[in-house]
Amino acid sequence: MGSPKTMKLEIFDVEHGxxxxxxADNSSRMMFDCGHNAxxxxxxxxxxxxxxxxxxxxxxxxxxxxxxxxxxxxxFDNIDVKWxxxxxxxxxxxxxxxxxxxxxxxxxxRLFKEAEETFTGDGSSPRPDFQGLLTRKAFRHEYPxxxxxNNLSFVIxxxxxxxxxxxxxxxxxxxxxxxxxQDDFRKILPRVNVLMAPHHGRESGCCxxxxxxxxxxxxxxxxxxxxxxxxQKTLPFYRRFTNGGPFRGENRHVLTTxxxxxxxxxxxANGWGPE
Numbered sequence: 001m002g003s004p005k006t007m008k009l010e011i012f013d014v015e016h017g018x019x020x021x022x023x024a025d026n027s028s029r030m031m032f033d034c035g036h037n038a039x040x041x042x043x044x045x046x047x048x049x050x051x052x053x054x055x056x057x058x059x060x061x062x063x064x065x066x067x068x069x070x071x072x073x074x075x076f077d078n079i080d081v082k083w084x085x086x087x088x089x090x091x092x093x094x095x096x097x098x099x100x101x102x103x104x105x106x107x108x109x110r111l112f113k114e115a116e117e118t119f120t121g122d123g124s125s126p127r128p129d130f131q132g133l134l135t136r137k138a139f140r141h142e143y144p145x146x147x148x149x150n151n152l153s154f155v156i157x158x159x160x161x162x163x164x165x166x167x168x169x170x171x172x173x174x175x176x177x178x179x180x181x182q183d184d185f186r187k188i189l190p191r192v193n194v195l196m197a198p199h200h201g202r203e204s205g206c207c208x209x210x211x212x213x214x215x216x217x218x219x220x221x222x223x224x225x226x227x228x229x230x231x232q233k234t235l236p237f238y239r240r241f242t243n244g245g246p247f248r249g250e251n252r253h254v255l256t257t258x259x260x261x262x263x264x265x266x267x268x269a270n271g272w273g274p275e
Contacts, residue, residue, distance in 0.1 A: 005025055006161070008267075009021070009265040011265075012047075013258075014035035014067075016067055018200075032060045033060070034059070034069055034071040034072050035068055046078060057083065058084075058085055058128045061087075062156065062169035062170075064087075066106075069111045070105065076114055084118075139155040148172075151171060163194070163272045166189075172199060176210045179210075190214065194218065197238060201234050221256075222255070235254045238253070
């Protein structure tokens with residue numbers, strides 16, 4: 001396959017969960033989380049199969065809560081996943097300890113089964129072919145620096161044809177503040193043009209010190225369903241830090257799957273934007 005010239009990022013409506021798919025024009029694909037939509041019946045593996053997709057070059061787990069992994073059985077039963085990228089400082093024993101009160105859901109259970117039985121790091125699969133237009137960098141806190149799933153989120157920065165996208169999992173303010181101590185992390189924040197809001201837009205994920213460094217931010221994307229918590233009402237906070245841009249005939253700053261449904265960004269040498 002040749003180097004990709006265009007890339008597409010789809011943020012699916014999985015209610016109060018997370019699932020996104022990055023596709024290059026050479027058909028390389030990277031999925032971030034694998035939540036599902038209980039209301040519509042949408043599931044990630046079934047969706048890919050309907051698109052005649054049988055494999056993923058990479059799957060990224062940004063958070064170890066069930067709403068980020070509820071479609072894991074459907075995904076791994078239907079799709080050949082070549083690489084798994086995650087916070088490796090957490091294993092199945094640690095996640096069982098962290099979830100001793102709430103319990104480990106079936107999605108997280110399947111994710112760790114795959115992580116510890118299938119993805120053994122033997123290097124037999126070729127590296128995902130996103131050469132030329134995609135660079136990626138991961139940031140994480142190691143257990144037991146934090147002892148909660150949210151602040152153990154796997155934070156991923158993507159440079160998609162010169163446009164920066166930041167996935168934050170369910171990172172909370174304490175996790176942001178600790179991550180800001182890393183020079184490399186602070187340096188990427190001015191390059192972020194699209195922010196996937198942490199913790200589904202809840203107040204616990206808001207960190208003003210981080211947002212102030214995102215001086216080139218155009219859009220914040222919130223993956224959630226109708227308001228469940230007062231702490232979700234953070235759109236004015238995020239709007240303060242965004243430049244905004246065109247979206248479906250309007251000038252928008254904050255996009256939400258609850259109001260906008262599936263959100264797609266296209267990145268090419270000729271420009272970029274959402275649809």
